[in-house]
Amino acid sequence: MEQLPHESHQQQERASSHTVTTTSSSFAATFSSSSSTLAYDKEFLKTIPGVLMVAEIVLGLLVWTLIAGTEYFLYPVFGWIMFVAVFYWILTLFFLIIYITMTYTRIPQVPWTTVGLCFNGSALLLYLIAAISEACAVTQELDSHSYNSWAASSFFAFVVTSCYGGNAYFSFVSWRSRTLQ
Template sequence: MEESPGSQTVITTTSSSSSYSDHFSTSTLAYDKHFLRTVPGILILAEIVLGLMVWTLIAGTEYFRVSAFGLVMFVAVFYWVLTVFFLIIYLTMAYTRITHVPWATVGLCFNSSAFLLYFVAAVVDAVSVRQAGHRKHDFSSWAASSFFAFMVSLCYAGNAYFSYKSWRSRDEGN
């Protein structure tokens, strides 16, 4: 067989072992329209809205003058981004297509750590409010962010409880 200078030969092989694509299908995106009507779904929405309030109220001030607010900002933004990520995972039902991840354990660890760190951040926020001194705008924003931080902590505690129930029922089923 004679090849012309511009022709190429392509050789493809297939493997009989399972590949990553066997366990993760992107052919169809599912949408769980009922998730937002469940208590965990409502709590996630509350976490996103209240968490957004926490970090925007602090970011609109001169928070860098009080170093403790760096921790509050980190916790608020970090868990806000991850919560949005988990909302997308739950809404698209991606957890049903990614079977290698123990989602009940991940949810329990995420919500428990979010509660603990957010509660610490809320306490730090509340204690640091008095350092606002004569800056009335900063004082009001920091006081409001402290309130919302405690509210977000309660939401994460609620979701940690539901994650624990899910984890426990899955553990008992095996």
């Protein structure tokens, strides 16, 4: 039996229509497999690290606003304290958003336990230096407004330091259990 030219053409179309070629990189595959909506992990705020992080944000805000309400720029040590307080306040707020929205699950290439340990460890160290520096810089010779603001800020700086110390401990425990696996 002889095939008509249009039948041969239809068979070729059917054969080629079932062939699909796709390519993708591993980077694209990783991000395309996740959903596009952000998740909300309200349970994080009920954990000890979550509570400590909220305390760091609230108390850290007190540290730098109490200093900012004075003429701190006349004393170089308070410039350093402002840098540490504002820098870690912004980063802590950033990490809180990352943990609450579970963004860390979308970027598995980042070693989040190591990042958390380095962040909390450096915050502990630099906040401790800033708190001690501030406590040493506060003297009765200042006007009463600056003295009261800086004394209160110094107190809160030590409290924030202890919060970062607690989070550094929990970050270390998490990092240690991750590296032992």
